[in-house]
Amino acid sequence: ADNCLIAGRTMDYGPFGFMDEYSPLYSKWVGSGQHFGFLNQPNAAFVNYTVLVESIAPLFMESSTDEEEAQKKKEKKKQQLVDRAKILFAHKVEEVFVYKLGLAPLCLFPEEAKGKKQETTTV
Incomplete structure (x- = not known):
């Protein structure tokens, strides 16, 4: 890295x-x-x-006395972070391409966009 x-x-x-x-x-x-x-x-x-x-x-802190359970929780947290990032990385790359083509942006996570005004570009 x-x-x-x-x-x-x-x-x-x-x-x-x-x-x-x-x-x-x-x-x-x-x-x-x-x-x-x-x-x-x-x-x-x-x-x-x-x-x-x-x-x-x-x-990553886990409040568990069972070491095996704590390790499973850490692995799950790692996987959640990687899975979410995979979606976000793909979305950001698409966003760059959409912007360069002058198209309207896409909204991948509509629940996060509530109340935000979307700017659109007329081609």
Whole structure:
């Protein structure tokens, strides 16, 4: 999980360059493989997130005297965090594409949007 800050931003020291022609699997460094390609960056961020969840899991406090039960609760909490993040990551990627195309935003979690005015774009 290198090159990703806890706030979600990435930091890297290179190599940097410009993409002369759009290619979804483009990556600047030689021999990197397509798994580090431009379009795979959201997947890389999700992997970084799952590593973060795994790293902080020992901090999850469970008020149970049964060690096995406490471990099951921690595993369940980890899975809930990862499952929710998977949905949110996918939604944010879709949101970027929708915005770049100039389309109206989608509302993935309508219960959270109650009372919020949705801005729409006319194409």
